[in-house]
Amino acid sequence: MSERQLKAWQDAGLIDAEIAGRIRSWEAAHSRPLGLWAIVGLAVLAIGLGILSVVAANWDAIPGETRLAIHFALMIGFAVLIWRYLGTAAQKHSYVSDGLLFVAGALGLTFFGHLGQVYQTSSPLWQPLLAWLVLFSPLFLLFGRGWPVAGLWLAGLLAATCSYAAEFGPGSWGHRAQQPAFPTLFWGLIACPPMAVAALAALMRDRGDRPAFWRLLELLAVATILTGLSMIIVIGQWDSRSPAMVGSVAIQSVALIAAAAAIQTVRKTRSGRATAAILAVAAVVHFARALLLDSHGPIRGPWIGALFFFILWGAVAGCALFAQQRRLFQGAVALLAIRIVILSFELDDNLLGSGAGLVLSGAVALVVLWVAVRVSRRYAPMGRDGR
Secondary structure (H helix, E strand, O other): OOHHHHHHHHHOOOOOHHHHHHHHHHHHHOOOOHHHHHHHHHHHHHHHHHHHHHHHHOOOOOOHHHHHHHHHHHHHHHHHHHHHHHHHHHHHOHHHHHHHHHHHHHHHHHHHHHHHHHHOOOOOOHHHHHHHHHHHHHHHHHHOOOHHHHHHHHHHHHHHHHHHHHOOOOOOOOOOOOOOOOHHHHHHHOOOHHHHHHHHHHHHOOOOOOHHHHHHHHHHHHHHHHHHHHHHHHHOOOOOOOOOHHHHHHHHHHHHHHHHHHHHHHOOOHHHHHHHHHHHHHHHHHHHHHHHHHHHOOOOOHHHHHHHHHHHHHHHHHHHHHOOOHHHHHHHHHHHHHHHHHHHHHHOOOHHHHHHHHHHHHHHHHHHHHHHHHHHHHHOOOOOOOO
């Protein structure tokens, strides 16, 4: 803690001289030599990079079976460490246990890639990812405690889903991809894993000793849903129509409603109701957009996408304010302000109009942000987590 901050608190009457002196004494006794630790970190990083460089320089000279044996031995070693020290590490600090799980998961994930390189296998990417999920999901979901494990597991799930969906997409490298037997059902269900993860995380939050892990997993799943829907709205193919789109979107919207209902049922807090409302609005926006495109045909006006974006993130801002989640509210309003500025580029195609539009949109964005800060300070004060 800086001396300047202590002096500011003392001048404001928040602490007296005695408390300030005790804080200084405690900070001096518990201070960390950041410069020394930085040098140690740089030295360890240099050693690690040196080892990697030596291995990379002699990669082709090492037989593939030997490399796989070393890789497998490292996996076994980390499995022994996890079996022996995971409980003790979790009691000391969650990041220690999560570090062990993360490294073990990373070794397992790279082992499949290493295996494919040595034996030149041509299996699609989703197959090794699915095998990795089957092997490591019980370990992650039963013992994970923080964002490294939650993020790695969800990233693996999304990567496997997207890789499998790519086999039935428009094709790549000039090849025509195969089509699923039931396109409406396939494209509807392939986007539902984040909804299922959000519902599962909400159900598990109060059923164990790791509510923070399930809360993180729920937040990551909801963030994935909002990011995906925002990308569909912003860069969606408004010039194309798909016969299966409305049916697929209907399935996805039902999944969003089901996830919202599950969260609303098990979480009676303001945060739970706000999350459920966000997912419900996302379902309505998603389905309304598909219906409009199906009935109207190609829509090229910038107002349509901007309107759906404003509805979605306006709902996020309102629900965040209801849950007293200040950072989420300010972040949603910031996205709305940025979208206002972008809309000014889309509406004016001449230099004079663009300049006037930018001035106006910039002024509107500043007003929106100023109002948001004032509102968040009053209705979403700092220190509220909205759980």
